[in-house]
Amino acid sequence: MDNSMKDQIRQKADRIESILSSFLPEETGYQKPVISAMNYTMNAGGKRLRPMLMEETYLMFGGTDRDMIEPFMAAIEMIHTYSLIHDDLPALDNDDYRRGRKTAHIVYGEAMAILAGDGLLNYAFETASKAFRGDSRDSVIGRAFQVLAAKPGIYGMIGGQTADVADEDKDITLDELMFIHKNKTSALIECSMMIGAILAGADQESIRTMEEIAEKIGLAFQIRDDILDITGSQEELGKPVGSDEKNNKNTYVSIKGLDRATEDVLRYTREAIDLFDTLPCKNAYLRRLLLYLSGRDN
Numbered sequence: 283m284d285n286s287m288k289d290q291i292r293q294k295a296d297r298i299e300s301i302l303s304s305f306l307p308e309e310t311g312y313q314k315p316v317i318s319a320m321n322y323t324m325n326a327g328g329k330r331l332r333p334m335l336m337e338e339t340y341l342m343f344g345g346t347d348r349d350m351i352e353p354f355m356a357a358i359e360m361i362h363t364y365s366l367i368h369d370d371l372p373a374l375d376n377d378d379y380r381r382g383r384k385t386a387h388i389v390y391g392e393a394m395a396i397l398a399g400d401g402l403l404n405y406a407f408e409t410a411s412k413a414f415r416g417d418s419r420d421s422v423i424g425r426a427f428q429v430l431a432a433k434p435g436i437y438g439m440i441g442g443q444t445a446d447v448a449d450e451d452k453d454i455t456l457d458e459l460m461f462i463h464k465n466k467t468s469a470l471i472e473c474s475m476m477i478g479a480i481l482a483g484a485d486q487e488s489i490r491t492m493e494e495i496a497e498k499i500g501l502a503f504q505i506r507d508d509i510l511d512i513t514g515s516q517e518e519l520g521k522p523v524g525s526d527e528k529n530n531k532n533t534y535v536s537i538k539g540l541d542r543a544t545e546d547v548l549r550y551t552r553e554a555i556d557l558f559d560t561l562p563c564k565n566a567y568l569r570r571l572l573l574y575l576s577g578r579d580n
């Protein structure tokens with residue numbers, strides 16, 4: 283694994299940490315228990331991949347306004363974090379560790395973890411709305427807002443998660459699995475990269491290309507996740523391994539086998555990079571990041 287790339291990712295993630303911190307709610311008032319549970323999971327680390335992809339896409343298309351992009355970077359990480367808190371609940375995957383720490387329901391109880399997920403989802407929109415400024419740029423911010431609302435919803439992440447839960451203990455086709463992966467995982471990656479492009483003022487065709495690139499990267503990312511659930515370690519991943527098998531989940535590996543899954547991570551990544559290279563603008567770091575993810579070990 284390329285250590286200089288790892289260091290560069292760590293430095294970028296550290297900067298993102300301080301942006302995220304600046305948007306977290308204060309732990310005061312009668313709401314303190316829910317805000318503490320929200321901040322506990324937000325502050326637990328994580329790769330910060332979605333805000334990173336959003337920011338790098340924004341920079342690639344020439345975006346320069348920090349007050350516009352940063353509220354959306356925080357918002358996408360809040361939505362991602364809510365999905366992890368809920369995914370770990372006893373009614374779903376029932377996992378005790380996430381991001382190297384006890385999960386929110388273990389520390390704060392199930393009721394507070396449900397509320398913390400709900401709280402983060404709502405606070406994401408409250409946070410993104412800070413980008414509005416009452417001038418001509420509000421129309422692109424409105425378009426970004428629509429994408430932030432739609433991609434995590436029933437025609438995106440929630441839709442994929444619904445099929446995933448409904449299909450537990452059943453044999454499913456590869457088509458159904460692709461629906462699950464594209465929605466459960468690719469949707470938030472599409473959301474991140476599309477918002478970066480929209481806020482920077484990219485044209486429709488480039489926004490559509492970013493959506494396609496992100497869909498492929500999301501597929502590669504989820505297949506790699508399925509592989510790491512078998513070959514990785516809790517120490518590296520910060521969450522238990524073997525969770526898919528425990529929950530009788532259909533995964534790319536259970537359907538296609540480990541070798542084919544490994545090949546397909548590389549194939550989707552290569553397809554994404556080929557599309558990336560057709561874009562009218564460049565971001566060498568973003569290109570390297572997309573390639574690096576195919577071999578990630580956490």
Ligand code: GRG
Nearest residue numbers: 328329330331365368369439440443466467507
């Ligand atoms: C509404 C009850 C209810 C549940 C929602 C939508 C949902 C549950 C869960 C989302 C599904 C999910 C966890 C998809 C998997 C995507 C994935 C591989 C997540 C892990 O992302 P990383 O590796 O995590 O970027 P870090 O911790 O690094 O941010």
